[in-house]
Amino acid sequence: MANSEFLTNKEQGDWAEKLVQTAINEGELGLLAVRYGRSESLAAGDEGFEEFYASYQAELNEIGKRPDILIFERAHFPTDPDTSSDEVVSRAIAAIEVRSSSFLANRYAAYMEQRGAAALEACNRIRKEILGSELADLLREKNEELYRFLESAKNESFKQLDFRRPSWSSSAQLRRLSELLGDLKKHIAILHKRDYLSITPKVEDIALVNRWIQRFGVKHYYLQVFFDKAYLIPFEQILQIAADSKKEGDVFSVERDVKNQGKTTIKINVQVGREVIGKIDMPEHRSQMKEFERGRLLFYVTFEGGRGYIDGPLLKEVLGVC
Template sequence: MYKDDILNLIQQSPLEIDTEIQMTGRPPTMANSEFLTNKEQGDWAEKVVYRAINEFSSDYFAVQYGRSDSIVAGDDGFADFYMEYQSELNTIGKRPDLLIFKLTDFPDRDVDIENDEHVRKAVVALEVRSSSFLIDKYTAFMDERQQEAIKNCTDIRKNLLEGELGNLLKRKNSTIYKLILGATNETFKELDFRRPSWSLTQELRDLTDLLKGLKENIKTLHKRDYLSITPKMEDIALVNRWIQKYNVKHFYLQVFFDKAYAISFQDILELVSNDENEGNNFSIERDVKNQGKTTIKVNVKIGKEVIGKIDMPEHKAAMKELDRGRLLFYVTFEGGKGYLDNEILMRDVINA
């Protein structure tokens, strides 16, 4: 059974996930403009996916299931809302944003999301995330940056080995010389040496500068060069809690401003259980954009491109006046049609 497979993966995971976690803490007292913009963007992304599924799929339909309350910190009643939400997390776990159902199960699409038996009939649950990037442009930029760094490493290697500086390096530090001698475009990233600070002669200063340049370009090659799907560590336990109650396959779906990618919760757990994947396919970081919470960043290209095109939405400035008279200015998003790849939805999500 699906929920048993998920629980087994979590229990065997090196992440030491606390499946009994209880969410506590005081409600925040004040929202800010960045939070409101991020919330608007997240709501927009969810609508893009919701409309894409319901427009392009003839056999399945999506239902909004996650919390969509517009109340924010600083509004009347927010403290009660926040504590109620914490209680829900501690009881049933984290609700996914969307549920997908077979049209044959609900011909009139009359799903009652508060009816547990209805929820259990969902074929897929989607947690929708948004990202402020054009993924194609980002990928092209990063590819160019990587290739430039490799070219720089190759040029520096040539200068070091083919000139008098190579003989000087070989005499001063044969270990570094041998490392550079054996390096290729594929292995520059693996070079690791402490840069010396030779300065007695001009030749030594030139050699030091070349080694400094090599180290800087190797550092560029080490930088994370992929956009990511970003489940927070604490969310793993809360998503699992919901899965244990409803036994519905769970997917993360990352929406960019040009495309959207899906990856299953099960695939994420399997990926992070293998330490050979760390650094290339995922990283674990404390993310300042997620209140400093520990976040798993999974290479989005491991996922499936379930929405191959998204039209750019209109964006407008908006203002929210809080009770005490403080004004918050933020951005809203409207439109932006998503074009679902129904074949990928069926093969890699519905029937996965």
């Protein structure tokens, strides 16, 4: 069943696709970007939804998941190509799945850097307070392993530390030591949290995307669009990263994503991708209302306008276009 957040997310995704298509087509790159993914706006409860859903599932079973945008060499297609033809689709030089995210990437990076620096500063302050007082001997007596860690700790060490917060209370000094270790654990927890924005392929889509690639033989990419920039990564690289367990936690994580109705999502650090759109003008946003047959009302946000400034040479480099 559709809800306001679902409809807003769909509107944002549609806006991101249009922004990317326009940026490529107006970039004088000799490329033609064509919308290709399913564009129906039906939601559960709308007339005709059951027929649409059955048709969509049949398509997924037959050809897999369509990417949102196909890119052709413009010289071969002076007008919009017929993407209902398998032969035409197979002549695309790249396929792009566009993912949107409600963040300003620059603001997020600055905030996370400041938050991490503040947490490290607090960890070092607590470390010095413990080791520079009589609390050091108490800690060595109670937990020698933790004492040895603090004695040799460097900034990069704190992110690797985890311990149970003690509840010592038999003396004022032990209570103070417990409080300091509790604060230390709180700041270390901040360092443990994922501190990067991500490119977000859904796990359930992996096989469906691969099915489409096997049918048409077109290189596939994910493009994560924020409200100030966008990052591109090849689908093949996503598979390589997700298959390397040593990179989990640092380069990627696997989470249940609220924005995608709780679906399991691979979250890959955007810095692994290439920043092919380095600036985006903010779109206008307006409230809209949707009325269902039985009188249910939903209010959601639509997006209009905005412009993406594409790095043409970098895009062509990533796509392997001369």
